[in-house]
Structures are given as C-alpha cells and as structure tokens.
Amino acid sequence: MDKRGSRRKKAARSETARRAAADKPQGRFGSWIKRLAVWGGALALLGALFIGLAVAFAVRSMPSYYQLQATQNAQTIVVRARDxxxxxxxGPSFGQWLTHDQIPQVMKDAMISVEDRRYYSHFGIDPYGLTRAVYEGVTGDDRISATSTITQQLARNVFLNNNRSLDRKxxxxxxxxxxxxxxxxxQILELYLNxxxxxxxxxxxxxxxxxxxxxxxxxxSVAEAAIIAGLVKAPSRYSPTADVDAAVGRASVVLRLMKEQGRIPSNVTVDPSAVRLKEEKGQNSVRYFTDWALPQLDMLLPETFEPIxxxxxxxxxxxxxxxxxxQGNTPGGAQGALVSLDRDGAILALVGGTDYVETSFNRATDALRQPGSxxxxFVxxxxxxxxxxxxDRVVDTPVTIDGWSPRNSSGRxxxxxxxxxxxxxxxxxxxxQLGNEVGFGTVASMARRxxxxxxxxxxxxxxxxxxEVRLLDMTRAFAAISAEGQSVEPYGIVKVTTAEGELLYQHxxxxxxxxxxxxxAAGITDLLQTAVNTGTGRAAQIGRPVAGKTGTTSSNKDGYFVGFxxxxxxxVWMGRDDNARVAGLQGGTAPARAFAAYMRxxxxxxxxxEFDTDLQLPEWQLEPDDEYMLGDPDDYYFIDEQGNLIEPGREDGERRDPFGDAFPQPGDSDRPRQPQVPQQPGRGADGAPQAVGDDFLDEATGGASQGTPRPSPSPTVTVTRPQ
Incomplete structure (x- = not known):
C-alpha cells in the first residue's frame, strides 16, 4: 500500500513537471514551429498540386512542335511620311530554318554559355541561377549572368509579351x-535559335x-558565334552595325564564359575585333526619327502582331x-542635331547626329546638354x-550675386x-540682375511651364x-512663343492602320x-526678332522675319540656336559627345548657319x-493719362518719378541712341562691339546728379547769354526704368 502510494505520488509529480514544461515559452515556441511546419508542408503540397495542374493544362493546349516551327509572331511595320x-x-527577316543538327555546335555552345549555363540540367526553371542572380545584384558583382533560362525566354518570345509584371513571370x-x-x-534549343x-x-x-x-x-566561326550570342541581352546596344566596340566587348565576355565552362579550350585565342562585318548601306537620318516615334506604339495601340x-x-x-x-555645317570632330516643329507640334524633321550608321545615339531627343544663353x-x-x-532701361554693370560674378563675352x-x-x-x-530681381525659382518655374x-x-x-536640357524640349518652348504663348505638344505619329486600311489609332x-x-508673348517675340536682326543671331537671317536666340557654353563646348x-x-545643337571644346563654336556661327540653310x-x-510685337499692356502696367488730368505736358515743367525736373517740349523717355554707330552690322563678328557710353546730365559740387538739364539752367541763370561754359557731363549712368 505504501509502495503504491509512493508510485502515485511520483506519477503526479511527473505530470505536474510535464505541464509546467509545456507552459514555458520555449515549449510554446516549439509548438508553433511544429504548427508552421505542418501548415507550410500542406501549403507547399497544395501549391505543387496547383502548379502540376497548370502545367498539365498548358501541355494539353500547347501547339505541336511543327505548329510552333511554322508560326512567326514578329510584326512588319511600314512607316510613311506625311504625304x-x-x-x-x-520588320522581321527570318532566314532559313536550321535543324538542330545543322546549327553549328559553336553557336549552340556560345548561346548556352552566356544565356543558360545549366541548360541541360534544369527542368525549365533554374533555381540556382535565379538565386545567384539575386545575390550578384545585391553584392554588386558585375559578372554577366542570365535571370531567365533559354526555355523561359522561348516561352516569352512565342507566347507572351515583355511586360515586367508578376503575373507574366x-x-x-x-x-x-x-x-x-x-x-x-x-527541340527547345532549335526553336529558340531559329x-x-x-x-x-x-x-x-x-x-x-x-x-x-x-x-x-x-x-x-567561333568569333562570329560569340558576337551573335552576345546580341540577345540588348540587340540595339550591342549591334555591330551601330556600335562595333560594344559588340566586340560583349563578344569577349561570351568567349570568356565559354572558356570558363570548358566549351572551348582555354589556350585558344579568338579575336572578335578581326571579324569582317557586312557593310550597311541605305541607312539615313530617318532612323533617328523612327527610333524616337515607333516605341510610342506600345502606349498607343493594343497588343498586336499583325502588319501595320x-x-x-x-x-x-x-x-x-x-x-x-x-552634315554641311557641323565642325569636324563634333556632332550636330536638329528638331523642327510645325505650329501644332508636328515634327517635320529630326536629325540626331551626323551619321546614323556611325552612331545611332539620338542627340535631338536623348542628349542632355547645356543650352547657354x-x-x-525663360529669364x-x-x-x-x-x-x-x-x-525699359537697364544697366550693364559688374554685379555679384551670392559670391557669383558673371562676365560678358566681351569682357566689358x-x-x-x-x-x-x-x-x-x-x-x-x-x-x-533680372533673374535675381524676379527670383531664380520663378525662372525655373517658367522653364517648367x-x-x-x-x-x-x-x-x-x-x-x-x-x-542641362534636351534639344526637343528647348525647341518646344520656342514653338510655344511662335504660337503666341500657347502650349505645344510635339508628336510624330498621325495615325496607324492595318495593312488592309483598318484604323487602329488617330492622333x-x-x-x-x-x-x-x-x-x-509679343514682348519676347520682339526681343527674339531683334536678336536675329541686329544681335548675335544675324547668321540665321533668311530674307523673311525670323525670331530666335543663340547659345554658347563655356569653352565653346556647346553651340545652340533655336528660332522660328x-x-x-x-x-539646332552642336558639340562633342565627350563634352570637349570645339574651336570657334558659338551659337551665332555654325548652329545659326545650319538653321538658316534648313529654314530657307x-x-x-x-x-x-510678320510677327505680332504690338504690346497691348494690361491696365495695371499702363501709366495714368497726364494730359487728361493736368493738361498738355509741353506747357509746363514737371517732376518725374526720380525727382528730376523736366523742361517743356522734352518728351518723357526721349534720349539719344547711346550706341550710335557702335551697333554691329550684318557680317560683323558674332560678339557685340563695345558701345560708347551715353552722356548724361552732369553732377553738382557735392557729387549728386543734377536735377535738371544744362539748357534749363542756362536759361534760368543767364549762363548761356553770358557765354559761361558748362562743365562736360559725367559718363555715369542711372536706371530710368519706372520702379
């Protein structure tokens, strides 16, 4: 009886200890781990079942190999001018279909090396390759590796589009x-390579x-196969007809990977730069325009593969x-670009460089360069x-703003x-001074506007x-001035139709x-017209009214002219792609001449x-009618807003042209000559400006009748713009 009681007590203590252990946090954590494992396993099993059913359904509905071989999903596009x-x-060029045995082994090896090194060991998806790509992206490793297998790429090319969405992946x-x-x-590799x-x-x-x-x-050859295999990653960037150096560099990466993976001997030397390329003929600057316009079709049209x-x-x-x-005006070693817009924003001409075959980079729509003056x-x-x-009167005088002291091109x-x-x-x-007065943020807002x-x-x-700006943006801004201050939206596509004439899109x-x-708008047009008639843009004259502005950056790195x-x-923009100096390049020289040659x-x-430069000022900017209020100003003396006494018969604002013959004439240098300083009323004994003119003083004091000579007026100038 004592023994049985002792055993019952021990059992009770053991059960109490077990329950206490179960109540501890560690026990609860272990319980949750078990539950998560069970639920995770169940979800994984359910997911595997779902994927299996989806794959089975896809297999049942997938075309046969011969159907896939006969189907071409690329699109032919005919581009027409405005007339x-x-x-x-x-559009597509497919060449001859090559069977797996006809495709050179070196071509297959090159493609597998650079696009899918574990092609023969995975089941369509490469978990190891995907994990490695993520790791290399995080660590910044610049080795080339693919994130999609060849099989995935084939599935995308044949059945899907290039949208980067989770559903598509x-x-x-x-x-x-x-x-x-x-x-x-x-079979998969044959389909892919064809x-x-x-x-x-x-x-x-x-x-x-x-x-x-x-x-x-x-x-x-081995080198040629390496060049072709390297194109898949970015066909336009590595095309040997667009950028030979980029194509050779990419081919060298492919050859290195082939050696590392044992697909060509490591002691074999292959020089892709020695490959003889086919000469491209018939390419022209129209491709700059199509390269800019055609990508917009992805936004303008629903997905379609039919010819358009x-x-x-x-x-x-x-x-x-x-x-x-x-081509005829760009300085040697430099590049040039031109954009021309009609009054409604239609692009009439677009040139992104001097030679599309040499370089397809579009400097008219993509290059960011300083526009100079x-x-x-916008100022x-x-x-x-x-x-x-x-x-209005302003003063050209040395100025310092927040430690910055601009200088004029003449140095004076x-x-x-x-x-x-x-x-x-x-x-x-x-x-x-104007930018400082109105506010630099206001100038920036105007440019944005x-x-x-x-x-x-x-x-x-x-x-x-x-x-830095794009030439297309600057041309658009000037086009808005040509449109009397109304916004202009550049566009290049008028309509899209099927080959049978069915309308798919209308601008x-x-x-x-x-x-x-x-x-x-009238005031700025006045200024722009003067810049071409007598200022720095004289080389842009074409025998009819032209308004425009030149621009030259420091060290003659960029030359700009925009006008209408x-x-x-x-x-028009000109400069070097490496941003180096171009001797003699100014906006008023080569760019203005190119503008004139085209615009003629x-x-x-x-x-x-004729331009509308008639200023119809708003009421808040108009001066009051003094004649109506006080009589004819010619009959009396009056004090102007600066406190100066104005004698009868002298019109407000009347002055002698301070420049005289100092204005440069057509054919002179692009830079203005140093003008003569205008003569102003003299100063008194205390150095302050005289309140009235010398003629009035002579009449009032009798100095003129007595032959008293007047002192020579000082060259000091003052701002006479009303404040």
Whole structure:
C-alpha cells in the first residue's frame, strides 16, 4: 500500500513537471514551429498540386512542335511620311530554318554559355541561377549572368509579351515547365535559335548571320558565334552595325564564359575585333526619327502582331534638307542635331547626329546638354511677366550675386541700355540682375511651364544656361512663343492602320493652354526678332522675319540656336559627345548657319508672316493719362518719378541712341562691339546728379547769354526704368 502510494505520488509529480514544461515559452515556441511546419508542408503540397495542374493544362493546349516551327509572331511595320510615301519598312527577316543538327555546335555552345549555363540540367526553371542572380545584384558583382533560362525566354518570345509584371513571370514559368515536359532539350534549343531576335529585324541565327556577316549561319566561326550570342541581352546596344566596340566587348565576355565552362579550350585565342562585318548601306537620318516615334506604339495601340502602317508627320524634303544642313555645317570632330516643329507640334524633321550608321545615339531627343544663353528666353519671359517691357532701361554693370560674378563675352560693360538691346547682344550681367530681381525659382518655374522636363537647379548661374536640357524640349518652348504663348505638344505619329486600311489609332490634338499673356508673348517675340536682326543671331537671317536666340557654353563646348519663322520652329545643337571644346563654336556661327540653310528650304512654300510685337499692356502696367488730368505736358515743367525736373517740349523717355554707330552690322563678328557710353546730365559740387538739364539752367541763370561754359557731363549712368 505504501509502495503504491509512493508510485502515485511520483506519477503526479511527473505530470505536474510535464505541464509546467509545456507552459514555458520555449515549449510554446516549439509548438508553433511544429504548427508552421505542418501548415507550410500542406501549403507547399497544395501549391505543387496547383502548379502540376497548370502545367498539365498548358501541355494539353500547347501547339505541336511543327505548329510552333511554322508560326512567326514578329510584326512588319511600314512607316510613311506625311504625304503618304513610304520612308522605311521595319520588320522581321527570318532566314532559313536550321535543324538542330545543322546549327553549328559553336553557336549552340556560345548561346548556352552566356544565356543558360545549366541548360541541360534544369527542368525549365533554374533555381540556382535565379538565386545567384539575386545575390550578384545585391553584392554588386558585375559578372554577366542570365535571370531567365533559354526555355523561359522561348516561352516569352512565342507566347507572351515583355511586360515586367508578376503575373507574366508566373505564366512564363508555367509555360517553361510545359515546354520541358512536351519537347526534348534539342527541340527547345532549335526553336529558340531559329526564333530569338538579334536586332536589325533579324530573327534566328541564319538571318542574323546573313545580316551581319553576309553568309549563312552554317558557316559561323567561333568569333562570329560569340558576337551573335552576345546580341540577345540588348540587340540595339550591342549591334555591330551601330556600335562595333560594344559588340566586340560583349563578344569577349561570351568567349570568356565559354572558356570558363570548358566549351572551348582555354589556350585558344579568338579575336572578335578581326571579324569582317557586312557593310550597311541605305541607312539615313530617318532612323533617328523612327527610333524616337515607333516605341510610342506600345502606349498607343493594343497588343498586336499583325502588319501595320504608321503614318507620321515627317516631311521627306525637310528631312533631307535638315540632314544636309547638319552634315554641311557641323565642325569636324563634333556632332550636330536638329528638331523642327510645325505650329501644332508636328515634327517635320529630326536629325540626331551626323551619321546614323556611325552612331545611332539620338542627340535631338536623348542628349542632355547645356543650352547657354538660349536659356535666357525663360529669364526674360519672367521679367516681362513681372512688368518689364522691351524698351525699359537697364544697366550693364559688374554685379555679384551670392559670391557669383558673371562676365560678358566681351569682357566689358556698356552702361545704360534698353532691355531689347541687352537681349539682342546677350548681356550676361543684365540677365543675372533680372533673374535675381524676379527670383531664380520663378525662372525655373517658367522653364517648367514651357515644357522643360529635366532637373533644374536655382543657383544664380542658371540664368546663363547651366542646366542641362534636351534639344526637343528647348525647341518646344520656342514653338510655344511662335504660337503666341500657347502650349505645344510635339508628336510624330498621325495615325496607324492595318495593312488592309483598318484604323487602329488617330492622333488627337492636345488641349492647348495659354502659358503667358499675349503681351508677354509679343514682348519676347520682339526681343527674339531683334536678336536675329541686329544681335548675335544675324547668321540665321533668311530674307523673311525670323525670331530666335543663340547659345554658347563655356569653352565653346556647346553651340545652340533655336528660332522660328512662318510657323516653323527649329532648334539646332552642336558639340562633342565627350563634352570637349570645339574651336570657334558659338551659337551665332555654325548652329545659326545650319538653321538658316534648313529654314530657307522649310519655309519656301509658306507665306511670309510678320510677327505680332504690338504690346497691348494690361491696365495695371499702363501709366495714368497726364494730359487728361493736368493738361498738355509741353506747357509746363514737371517732376518725374526720380525727382528730376523736366523742361517743356522734352518728351518723357526721349534720349539719344547711346550706341550710335557702335551697333554691329550684318557680317560683323558674332560678339557685340563695345558701345560708347551715353552722356548724361552732369553732377553738382557735392557729387549728386543734377536735377535738371544744362539748357534749363542756362536759361534760368543767364549762363548761356553770358557765354559761361558748362562743365562736360559725367559718363555715369542711372536706371530710368519706372520702379
């Protein structure tokens, strides 16, 4: 009895200890781990079942191998000019279908090495490769590795689009598993190498070999195979017809990977730079336009693979004239670009460089360069909107703003001038003072208002064009001035139809808004016209009214001219891609001459249009009617706003032209000459400016009748603009 009681007590103590242990946090944590493991296993099993069913369904609905072989999903695009003439046909070239045995082994090895090194060991998805790609992306390793297997790429190319969505990636993975289930590795690789896109309209290795090397793919060498395999990652970037150095560099990466993976002997030397490329003929600057316009189809059209015709705004004659003007006027070693817009924003001509075959980089739409003094458009727009007028008096004098002291291109200051002259001769110190007065943030906002899309800093030097912009944006801004201050939206595609004529897209003009009041647009047009007539843009004259502005950056790295005439606005940029100095390059030289050469052709069939520069100022900017209130000013003396006594018969604001014959005449240097300083009323004994003119003093004191000589007036100038 005692023994049985003892055993019961021990059992009770053991049960109590077990329950206490279960109540401890560690016990609860272990319990949760078990539950998570059970639920995780169940979910994994359910997910595997779902994936299995999805793959099985995909296999059942997937076309046969011969159906896939016969199906080509690439699209042919015919691009037409504004008059309907065909300017280029872009589309697929498939070459000859090569069976797995006909494809050179070196081509298969090169493709597997760079795109999918574990192709023969995975089941359509490469978990190890995906994990490694993520790791290399996090650690910054610059080794080349693919994130999609060859099977996934084939599934995407044949069945899907290139949208980077989670849903598309999931379907791609399911289809890749289905392909691996239904077809052999040899069949998948054959389909891939005959369907993958290699750039330039070439689909499949045979088409690529014929396009780049002028022979069938059955004759590919190791170096040629490496070049072709390297194209898959980025066909346009590594195309040997667009950038030989980039293609050779990418091929060298492919060859290194082939050696590392044992697909070619490590002691074999292969030089891809020695490969002879097919000479490209017939390419021209139209491709700069199509490279910019055609990617917009992805946003304008629903997904379609049927042949289409794209009707554009491009004028064939103007495009030829633009190309000739850039090639004929761009300094040696430099590049040039031109954009020309009609009054509604239609792009009439677009040239992104001097030679598309040499380099396809589009400097008209993609390059970010400093516009120099052409940026002063926004400075003076802000000043005019703040109340200035072209005739207002300003002073060209040394100025320092927040430690920054701008200098004029002539190295001198001319004193008192009007706003029109300061703009025409691109006086830097005046632009700096205006920007400081209206606010550099206001200038930046004005640029944004007129369509500048690049980042804008508000340091004082920004008034001289230190911000980088796109030529297309600057041309758009000037086009808005040509449209009397209304917004302009550049566009290049008018409509898209099927080959049978069914309309798929029709351009609708964007709703226009008034960016600045009419009087501001008229005022800036006045300034821009003066800059071409008598200022730094004289080389842009074409025998009819032209308004525009030059721009030159420090050390002559960039030359700009943007202007308009007869409803056509054209912007020209010149410079070097490496941003090095170009001897003698100024906005008023080569760019202005290229503008004139093009515009003479562009406007030849258009009527001559005079600019509206008549300032209809708002009431808040008008002076009161003194004659109505106080009588005729010629009958009495009166005091002006600066406290000066004005004698009878002298008109308010009357002055002698301070420059006289100092204005440069057409054909003179692009830089303004040093003007003569205007003579002003003298100073009194205390050094203060005289309140009245010498004639009045002579009459009032009898000095003139007594023959008393008057002292020579001082050259000191004052601002006479009303405050």
């Amino acid at each position: 309907g003439t065909e300017i280029v046909e872009l 999931a379907r791609e993975a399911i289809l890749a598993l289905a392909l691996e289930w239904k077809f052999s590795k040899e 369907k993958v896109y290699f750039g330039g309209g070439a689909y499949g290795v045979d088409s690529a070999s014929r396009k780049f090397f002028s022979h069938p793919a059955t004759d590919l 015709e794209v009707w554009t705004t491009l004028d064939v004659g103007m495009q030829r004239a633009a190309t000739a003007s850039i 052409s940026w002063k458009l 003076y727009l802000a000043a005019l909107e703040a109340g200035y007028t072209p005739g 200051n001319v004193g008192e001038i009007d706003l029109r002259t300061a703009f025409a001769y691109s006086i830097n110190t005046v632009a700096a 007129f369509g500048v899309t690049t980042p804008i800093n508000t340091y004082p030097s920004m008034v001289l064009g230190s911000n 609708q003009n964007a709703r226009r808004s008034q960016l600045v009041p009419d009087y501001v 005439s007869s409803g056509i606005t054209t912007g 052709y562009a406007v030849k069939d258009r009527p001559i249009e």
